[in-house]
Amino acid sequence: MAIRANPKLIEELEPYGAEDVMKCYHCGNCSAVCPFSADPYVFPRKPMRYLQMGLEDKLKGQLDPWLCYYCGECSDQCPREAEPGETMMSLRRWLTSKYDWTGISRLFYRSWRWELGAIVLVAILTAIGFTLFGMSQGSIAHYDGPDAFLPSASIHIFDWVLAGVLLTFLLSNAARMWWFTMGRDKDLPTTLGSYITSAWMLPAHFFTQVRYSKCEHKRSWATHLALMLSYVTMLVLIMFFLTRMASGPEIDWSVHVAGYFATAGLLLGTALFLRNRVKRSSAQYRHSHESDWIFLVLILIVATTGILQHILHRSGLDVAANVAYIVHLSLVVPMLALEVPFSKWSHLAYRPLAMYLAQVRATALARARSGEATALRPGAERTQAHAA
Amino acid sequence: MKIGVYVCRAGGEADDGVNYESVVHYAANLPQVEVVRSMGVMPKLDPEALADEIAAEGLERIVIGGDSPGFFKPAFTRAMALAGREPDEVRLASFRAYGVGGDPATDRAKAIVACAVYGVPFTLAAQPKDTKWNAAALVIGGGIAGIQAALEIADGGKRVYLVERTGTIGGHMAMFDKTFPTLDCAACILTPKMVAVGQHEMIDLLTYSEVESVTGVPGAYKATILRHARRVDEAACVACGVCSDVCPVRVPSEFDAGIAERKAIYIPFPQAVPNAYLVDEASCTYVQTNGQKCGACRKKCPKGCIDLDGHGDVMQVEVGSVIVATGYETLDAARLDRYGYGVHPNVLTALEFERLTNASGPTGGRIVTKTLKHNKRKKVDEWVFDRDGAPPKSVAIIHCVGSRDSNYNAYCSRVCCMYSLKFAHLVREKLPEAECYEFYIDMRAFGKGYEAFFERIAEEGTVIVRGRSASVTEHDGQMYVKGEDILSDSVLEFPVDMVLLAVGLVPAERSDELAAMLGVPRDADGWFTEADYNGDPTGTQRGGVYVAGVCQGPKDIPDTVAQASAVAAKVLEGAITGRGLQSLGSLTLTDIEARAKSLVSVS
Ligand SMILES: Cc1cc2nc3c(=O)[nH]c(=O)nc-3n(C[C@H](O)[C@H](O)[C@H](O)COP(=O)(O)OP(=O)(O)OC[C@H]3O[C@@H](n4cnc5c(N)ncnc54)[C@H](O)[C@@H]3O)c2cc1C
Numbered sequence: 001m002a003i004r005a006n007p008k009l010i011e012e013l014e015p016y017g018a019e020d021v022m023k024c025y026h027c028g029n030c031s032a033v034c035p036f037s038a039d040p041y042v043f044p045r046k047p048m049r050y051l052q053m054g055l056e057d058k059l060k061g062q063l064d065p066w067l068c069y070y071c072g073e074c075s076d077q078c079p080r081e082a083e084p085g086e087t088m089m090s091l092r093r094w095l096t097s098k099y100d101w102t103g104i105s106r107l108f109y110r111s112w113r114w115e116l117g118a119i120v121l122v123a124i125l126t127a128i129g130f131t132l133f134g135m136s137q138g139s140i141a142h143y144d145g146p147d148a149f150l151p152s153a154s155i156h157i158f159d160w161v162l163a164g165v166l167l168t169f170l171l172s173n174a175a176r177m178w179w180f181t182m183g184r185d186k187d188l189p190t191t192l193g194s195y196i197t198s199a200w201m202l203p204a205h206f207f208t209q210v211r212y213s214k215c216e217h218k219r220s221w222a223t224h225l226a227l228m229l230s231y232v233t234m235l236v237l238i239m240f241f242l243t244r245m246a247s248g249p250e251i252d253w254s255v256h257v258a259g260y261f262a263t264a265g266l267l268l269g270t271a272l273f274l275r276n277r278v279k280r281s282s283a284q285y286r287h288s289h290e291s292d293w294i295f296l297v298l299i300l301i302v303a304t305t306g307i308l309q310h311i312l313h314r315s316g317l318d319v320a321a322n323v324a325y326i327v328h329l330s331l332v333v334p335m336l337a338l339e340v341p342f343s344k345w346s347h348l349a350y351r352p353l354a355m356y357l358a359q360v361r362a363t364a365l366a367r368a369r370s371g372e373a374t375a376l377r378p379g380a381e382r383t384q385a386h387a388a
Numbered sequence: 389m390k391i392g393v394y395v396c397r398a399g400g401e402a403d404d405g406v407n408y409e410s411v412v413h414y415a416a417n418l419p420q421v422e423v424v425r426s427m428g429v430m431p432k433l434d435p436e437a438l439a440d441e442i443a444a445e446g447l448e449r450i451v452i453g454g455d456s457p458g459f460f461k462p463a464f465t466r467a468m469a470l471a472g473r474e475p476d477e478v479r480l481a482s483f484r485a486y487g488v489g490g491d492p493a494t495d496r497a498k499a500i501v502a503c504a505v506y507g508v509p510f511t512l513a514a515q516p517k518d519t520k521w522n523a524a525a526l527v528i529g530g531g532i533a534g535i536q537a538a539l540e541i542a543d544g545g546k547r548v549y550l551v552e553r554t555g556t557i558g559g560h561m562a563m564f565d566k567t568f569p570t571l572d573c574a575a576c577i578l579t580p581k582m583v584a585v586g587q588h589e590m591i592d593l594l595t596y597s598e599v600e601s602v603t604g605v606p607g608a609y610k611a612t613i614l615r616h617a618r619r620v621d622e623a624a625c626v627a628c629g630v631c632s633d634v635c636p637v638r639v640p641s642e643f644d645a646g647i648a649e650r651k652a653i654y655i656p657f658p659q660a661v662p663n664a665y666l667v668d669e670a671s672c673t674y675v676q677t678n679g680q681k682c683g684a685c686r687k688k689c690p691k692g693c694i695d696l697d698g699h700g701d702v703m704q705v706e707v708g709s710v711i712v713a714t715g716y717e718t719l720d721a722a723r724l725d726r727y728g729y730g731v732h733p734n735v736l737t738a739l740e741f742e743r744l745t746n747a748s749g750p751t752g753g754r755i756v757t758k759t760l761k762h763n764k765r766k767k768v769d770e771w772v773f774d775r776d777g778a779p780p781k782s783v784a785i786i787h788c789v790g791s792r793d794s795n796y797n798a799y800c801s802r803v804c805c806m807y808s809l810k811f812a813h814l815v816r817e818k819l820p821e822a823e824c825y826e827f828y829i830d831m832r833a834f835g836k837g838y839e840a841f842f843e844r845i846a847e848e849g850t851v852i853v854r855g856r857s858a859s860v861t862e863h864d865g866q867m868y869v870k871g872e873d874i875l876s877d878s879v880l881e882f883p884v885d886m887v888l889l890a891v892g893l894v895p896a897e898r899s900d901e902l903a904a905m906l907g908v909p910r911d912a913d914g915w916f917t918e919a920d921y922n923g924d925p926t927g928t929q930r931g932g933v934y935v936a937g938v939c940q941g942p943k944d945i946p947d948t949v950a951q952a953s954a955v956a957a958k959v960l961e962g963a964i965t966g967r968g969l970q971s972l973g974s975l976t977l978t979d980i981e982a983r984a985k986s987l988v989s990v991s
C-alpha cells in the first residue's frame with residue numbers, strides 16, 4: 001500500500017508545541033538514553049523521523065508517545081537541541097485531538113482562547129443554572145437540611161449525569177484510539193487471550209504509574225502520583241459519598257480524613273508543578289503549552305473554592321458557603337465536562353490504556369516475528385549471540 | 389547624481405565588529421547622498437515600496453551596504469526597474485568581500501561604502517602603497533603545516549625562523565602510524581621532511597620556544613622570541629640516552645598521549661628534530677629543589693652537555709611575513725561523562741590509540757587492553773599498557789565525540805570519520821578475530837579516495853552501525869556500548885573490551901593570546917579567520933600574516949600541506965618582488981577617501 005506523506009505535518013504540529021523537529025539529524029542518542037525505549041517501541045527518534053517525513057497516518061497509529069513520561073533525559077542529551085521530549089509531549093496533544101471525534105480537542109489545543117472561552121462560558125451557564133435551581137426549591141440561607149439551597153441528593157444525581165456525558169465522550173475517543181493503534185492493523189495477530197491476560201496492566205498502571213518511577217528523577221514521579229491519587233480520591237468521594245461529605249454540622253471523619261488528605265495532595269501537587277513550570281527547573285518544564293497552565297490553574301482554583309465552601313459551611317456562614325459552592329461547581333463542571341475528555345486531563349485514560357495496548361501489541365508482534373526469520377543485520381545477530 | 393544608501397545585514401549575530409550606526413551616520417554626510425536607511429538584519433524588502441521611495445526622492449543610484457549585500461540586490465534591481473531607473477546603478481558595498489572584521493572594521497566599512505558611492509572599485513582606491521619587504525619569514529608552529537611552509541620558503545632561498553613550542557618539530561603527524569586513506573606510513577613521509585628542516589641552511593629552527601611579541605608593519609615585523617631553557621646543549625648532544633637511563637623521575641609522556649612514561653630529561657621520540665635531549669623543568673628534581681638534590685644525569689653525560697642551571701634566552705628577529713601554523717588539540721574526552729573516559733580503563737581517546745597501535749609505542753604496536761599492575765613507587769594499583777596484555781575481543785569506535793553537538797563543539801571536526809575508519813582497519817588487520825563496531829551519525833568520506841576507503845573497511849568486516857552511541861557502561865567487569873541502530877530502529881547493547889573515542893579538534897592552547905598579539909581575528913569556534921573564505925583562504929586581516937593547517941580550521945594532512953604550500957608561494961611572491969601587497973587594512977579611511985575622490989575626478 002502506498003504511504004501518503006503530509007508535507008505540512010510539522011507545521012501542523014507547531015501549535016501543539018513541537019518546534020525544533022527539523023533540527024534532528026538522527027544520531028539515535030535520545031532513543032538510547034530514554035529509560036522507556038525498548039524493542040518494539042523505540043523512541044523518541046523514530047517519531048521524530050515520521051514527523052520529518054510527514055507520515056501522519058503512521059503517527060496516528062503510534063502508541064510510543066504515551067509510553068514517554070517526559071523525564072527530559074533525551075532533550076538534555078540531544079546534540080542538536082531538537083527537543084525530542086517536547087516533541088513527544090506535543091504528539092500526545094496532537095494524538096488526543098486525533099482520537100477526539102468532536103473536534104473540540106483540536107480547537108482547544110490549537111487556540112487557548114477557545115479553550116479558556118469555553119471554560120468561562122460553561123462556568124457562567126453552570127452558575128446561572130445552579131442559582132436558578134437553588135432559588136426554585138430552597139433558600140440561600142441554608143446550606144444543608146430540608147431547605148438546603150443545593151441539596152446534596154440533587155447534586156449527586158447531577159454528578160452522575162455529568163459522569164455519564166463525560167464517559168461517553170472519553171470512551172468513544174478511547175475506542176477510536178484502539179482502532180487507530182490496533183484495530184485497523186489487519187496484519188497484527190492479536191488474540192482475545194492476550195487482551196485478557198494483559199488486562200491487569202490497566203488498573204496497575206493507573207494506580208501506581210510504576211513505569212514513571214523508572215525515570216532518574218523520582219521526584220517528578222512522586223509528585224505526579226500524589227496529584228493523581230488525590231484527584232481520584234476526590235472523585236470517588238464525590239461520586240459515592242457526597243451526601244456524607246455535605247452533611248453537617250459535625251464532621252463525618254470516616255470520609256473527611258480521606259478528603260483532607262486528597263485536598264492537601266491536590267494543593268501541594270499543583271503548587272509544585274506550577275513552581276517547576278514558572279522556574280523552568282528542568283527539561284520537561286522548559287516549554288509550557290497554554291493547556292498546561294490552564295490545567296494546573298483550574299485544579300488549583302477548584303481545590304481552593306472547595307476548601308473555602310467547606311470552611312464557610314462548618315463555620316455556620318451558610319450564605320457565603322452557598323456562594324462559594326456555586327463558584328466551586330461552576331468550575332468543576334467545565335473541568336469535568338471539557339478538560340477530562342478533550343484536553344490535558346484525558347491522558348488519565350489514554351496513558352494506562354496505551355500501556356495495556358502496547359503490551360498486547362508487543363505480544364502479537366513477537367508471535368508474528370517468531371514465525372518468520374529475523375531480518376537483523378549479521379552484526380547485530382553476532383552481538384546478540386555475544387550477549388547470550 | 390542623487391544617491392540612496394541602504395544598509396542591510398545578512399548575519400544577525402555574526403560579530404563582524406562593524407558599528408553599523410556609525411557607518412549609517414558617515415554615509416549620510418557623503419556628497420550627493422539623499423537617502424540613508426538602516427534596514428536591520430535580514431529585512432523583508434518590498435520592491436514596490438522601494439520603487440515608490442526611489443521615484444519620490446529621485447534617486448539615480450542605490451548603494452547597498454552590509455556584510456553580504458548580494459542577498460538584497462535582486463529586490464533593489466527590481467525596484468529600480470519599477471521606478472524607471474537604470475537597474476545597473478545598484479552598487480554593492482560588501483564588507484565581507486574585503487575582509488572586514490577586527491579592529492579597524494568600522495573604518496573599513498565606511499571606506500567601502502564611500503567607494504561605492506563614488507562609483508570607484510574599492511580595490512582600486514585602496515591600492516596599497518608599496519613598502520619595502522623583508523624577505524625573511526617567521527613560522528609559528530612546527531607541525532606538518534609549519535614544516536612544509538618552512539621548507540618551501542627556504543628552498544626558494546629565503547630565511548625562515550621556525551618557532552616550535554615543544555622540544556621537537558613534527559606535531560601530531562609524528563604520533564601516527566598510518567595515514568588515511570592510503571595507509572602510507574606516516575613517519576616515512578614526515579621524517580625526511582623533519583630532517584631536511586633540521587639541516588637546512590636557510591632555516592633557523594627554534595624549538596622549545598615561543599613568540600612573545602610581534603610589532604611593526606607588514607613587510608617589516610619585529611618578533612621577540614622566548615627560548616625556554618633546554619638545559620642540554622642542542623649541538624653537542626648525541627642522543628645517547630645515558631642521562632635518561634639514570635634519571636629517577638617518571639612522568640606521562642606527552643608524545644605517547646599519556647599512555648607511557650618518560651623521564652625528566654628526555655627526547656620526545658627517537659627521530660625528534662633537533663635530535664637532542666631536553667630537561668622538563670616542571671618535573672626535574674634538580675630544578676625543583678634549586679640544585680639541592682639529584683643532578684644524576686649531569687654526572688653521567690659523556691659529552692658534558694647538560695647544564696642543569698641553564699636559563700632561557702630572548703632573541704629578536706626581523707621578518708617580512710608571519711605564518712601561523714599552530715594546529716590543534718583534541719577535545720578533553722572526560723567532559724563527556726557518559727562515555728566514561730577516565731572511569732573505565734579501556735576507554736581510549738583517538739590519540740592514545742594512535743600511540744598504542746604505533747610500532748614505536750609502548751606495546752610495540754600490539755593492540756591490547758590495559759593490565760592492572762602495582763606501582764611500587766606510588767604504592768597503588770594502576771591500569772597500564774603492557775606488551776603481554778590481553779588483546780580485546782571486540783572494539784567499539786564512537787564517532788563525533790564532542791563534535792556536531794551543541795553542548796560541546798557545534799562544528800564537524802572533519803578528520804575523525806576517516807581516522808576512525810583507519811582505526812577499524814588497524815584493529816581488523818592486527819586482530820582478525822576481534823569484532824569491530826563503528827558508531828556514526830553521517831560518514832563524512834568527502835575526499836579523493838575516501839569513499840572507496842570507507843567501502844573497503846566495510847568489506848573487511850567491520851560492523852558499521854548508523855547511530856552515535858549514547859553511553860558506555862560496565863556491569864560485572866564487562867563494558868557495554870549502548871546505542872540505537874537507526875537503520876533497524878533498535879536499541880542495542882554491545883559488549884566490548886575497548887572503546888575508542890573519535891574526539892573532535894579544538895584550537896591549540898593559548899591561540900587567543902597569539903591572535904591578540906598578531907591582530908588576527910578568530911571565528912566563534914576559535915579558529916584563525918582567513919581573509920576570505922573562498923578567495924583568500926591563506927591570508928588574514930593583517931598584511932603579511934598568513935594561516936596554514938588546522939589552526940585555520942579542521943582539515944586532513946593533504947589539505948594542510950596544500951595550504952602550507954600556498955602560503956609559501958604568497959611569502960615568496962613578496963620576497964621576490966621586494967614589495968609585498970600591503971594589507972588593505974593598513975590604509976586609513978582618509979587615504980582611501982582621498983584616493984577615491986581623485987579617481988572620480990579623473991574619470
Ligand atoms: C587521531 C588523529 C588521527 C589522524 N589521522 C590522520 C590521517 O591518517 N591522515 C590525515 O590526513 N590526517 C589525519 N589527522 C589530521 C592531522 O593530524 C592534521 O591534518 C595535521 O596534523 C595538521 O597539521 P598542523 O601542522 O596544522 O597541526 P599540528 O600537527 O597540530 O601541529 C601544530 C604544531 O604547532 C605547535 N604549536 C602550537 N601552538 C604553538 C605556539 N603558540 N607557538 C609555537 N608552536 C606552537 C604544536 O606544538 C605543534 O607542533 C588525524 C588527526 C587525529 C586527531
Ligand code: SF4
Pocket residue numbers: 023024025026027028029030031044045048074077078079080081082083084
Ligand atoms: S538526540 Fe536529538 S538529534 Fe539525535 S536522534 Fe534524538 S532528537 Fe535527533
Ligand code: SF4
Pocket residue numbers: 030033034035036037043044067068069070071072073074075084085088
Ligand atoms: S522525555 Fe524521557 S521518557 Fe520521554 S522520550 Fe525522552 S527520555 Fe524517553
Ligand code: SF4
Pocket residue numbers: 620624625626627628629630631632664665688689690691692693694
Ligand atoms: S647523556 Fe648527554 S649526550 Fe647523551 S643524550 Fe643525554 S644529554 Fe645527550
Ligand code: SF4
Pocket residue numbers: 787788789791792799800801802803804805806830831832890892
Ligand atoms: S568527521 Fe565524522 S566523526 Fe568527525 S565530527 Fe565530522 S561527522 Fe563526526
